[in-house]
Amino acid sequence: MSFRAQTLLWVAQRASAAVLALCVLVHLATLIYAVRGGLTAAEILSRTQGSAAWFAFYSLFVLAIVVHVPIGLRAVLGEWLGWRGAIREAVLFLLALFLAFSGMKAVFGVFL
Amino acid sequence: MTVRVWRGGAAGSFQAFEVPRHASQTVLDVVTHIQRVLDPTLAYRFACRVGMCGSCAMTVNGVARWTCRTHIDKAIKNKNEITIEPLRNLPVIRDLVTDMREFFDKWARAKGSFEGKRTRRDDFALISPASEYRKQVDAGIECIGCGVCYSSCDVVAWNPEYLGPAALNRAWTLIKDERDIKSMERLRAVSGDAGCHSCHTHMSCTERCPKQISPTAGIAGLKREISLAALRGTL
Numbered sequence: 001m002s003f004r005a006q007t008l009l010w011v012a013q014r015a016s017a018a019v020l021a022l023c024v025l026v027h028l029a030t031l032i033y034a035v036r037g038g039l040t041a042a043e044i045l046s047r048t049q050g051s052a053a054w055f056a057f058y059s060l061f062v063l064a065i066v067v068h069v070p071i072g073l074r075a076v077l078g079e080w081l082g083w084r085g086a087i088r089e090a091v092l093f094l095l096a097l098f099l100a101f102s103g104m105k106a107v108f109g110v111f112l
Numbered sequence: 113m114t115v116r117v118w119r120g121g122a123a124g125s126f127q128a129f130e131v132p133r134h135a136s137q138t139v140l141d142v143v144t145h146i147q148r149v150l151d152p153t154l155a156y157r158f159a160c161r162v163g164m165c166g167s168c169a170m171t172v173n174g175v176a177r178w179t180c181r182t183h184i185d186k187a188i189k190n191k192n193e194i195t196i197e198p199l200r201n202l203p204v205i206r207d208l209v210t211d212m213r214e215f216f217d218k219w220a221r222a223k224g225s226f227e228g229k230r231t232r233r234d235d236f237a238l239i240s241p242a243s244e245y246r247k248q249v250d251a252g253i254e255c256i257g258c259g260v261c262y263s264s265c266d267v268v269a270w271n272p273e274y275l276g277p278a279a280l281n282r283a284w285t286l287i288k289d290e291r292d293i294k295s296m297e298r299l300r301a302v303s304g305d306a307g308c309h310s311c312h313t314h315m316s317c318t319e320r321c322p323k324q325i326s327p328t329a330g331i332a333g334l335k336r337e338i339s340l341a342a343l344r345g346t347l
Binding site: 011 | 267270271300303304305307309310335338339341342343345347
């Protein structure tokens with residue numbers, strides 16, 4: 001991997017962390033606010049389905065996770081297990097695809 | 113006091129010595145006493161004894177220190193026992209002596225040598241001591257290459273390719289040197305997985321540096337400059 005690519009991964013990791021910090025905050029605050037009086041799955045779905053704004057917000061949330069998690073794991077695998085090289089990158093790419101698929105599946109399920 | 117000293121190579125063990133306490137005694141004084149009076153086979157390294165040469169660093173009670181300027185009182189506090197080991201993150205040759213080749217090879221890999229464009233026929237370059245660039249150079253220039261930061265760095269322990277705080281600090285002082293012409297090449301050499309972007313900002317180097325340099329600050333500067341170059345496509 002080129003030095004530029006390695007550097008851009010680092011930039012993406014920091015940028016996605018900034019997005020995640022905001023997303024997690026909004027997610028938790030909304031969660032706590034919404035369930036104050038108890039809430040059922042049906043009630044949640046009646047509020048979320050069809051909301052374009054929440055769909056966009058959680059799509060961004062998923063995107064940030066897809067970027068952030070594999071890059072962070074890349075460092076963890078290299079430093080803790082000594083696992084470096086092309087196979088590690090390929091496995092992490094597959095992990096990114098899995099996160100994108102399962103994350104967006106959830107987003108479509110709740111908001112569409 | 114009882115002094116436990118590492119003997120042998122990587123697979124050695126500790127040997128205990130009884131050494132008399134004196135006022136203003138340094139850790140290096142203690143090691144020298146053992147070698148001159150108690151056991152002449154003890155191997156250790158020193159030269160200037162005044163904190164200039166950077167050759168006497170050892171691990172004292174688990175902490176990397178320059179032993180010539182570390183008073184026993186400071187190192188052992190109220191206990192009457194002290195443990196002296198070779199620097200960490202470097203191969204042990206024998207007793208308290210480490211092989212520092214990798215440490216200095218990494219300075220070379222980080223392009224740690226100055227390269228200017230003036231010849232001896234040109235006039236001196238005029239750099240104001242008050243200029244912003246020169247101030248940043250001054251903050252990191254007094255490194256004596258003792259290896260204390262390298263020995264204290266977790267990332268060096270985890271990633272053997274990591275250039276380490278001293279080499280990165282050196283690269284930073286050259287990048288901020290207005291006379292140097294190898295900046296972009298150097299930024300490339302200190303970027304990526306083996307370079308500044310692997311630093312976790314634990315700041316052990318900054319805490320332990322005997323010259324009060326902050327390699328962490330230099331590394332942060334490198335991260336910033338290299339990231340901007342990568343985004344612009346000039347890296």
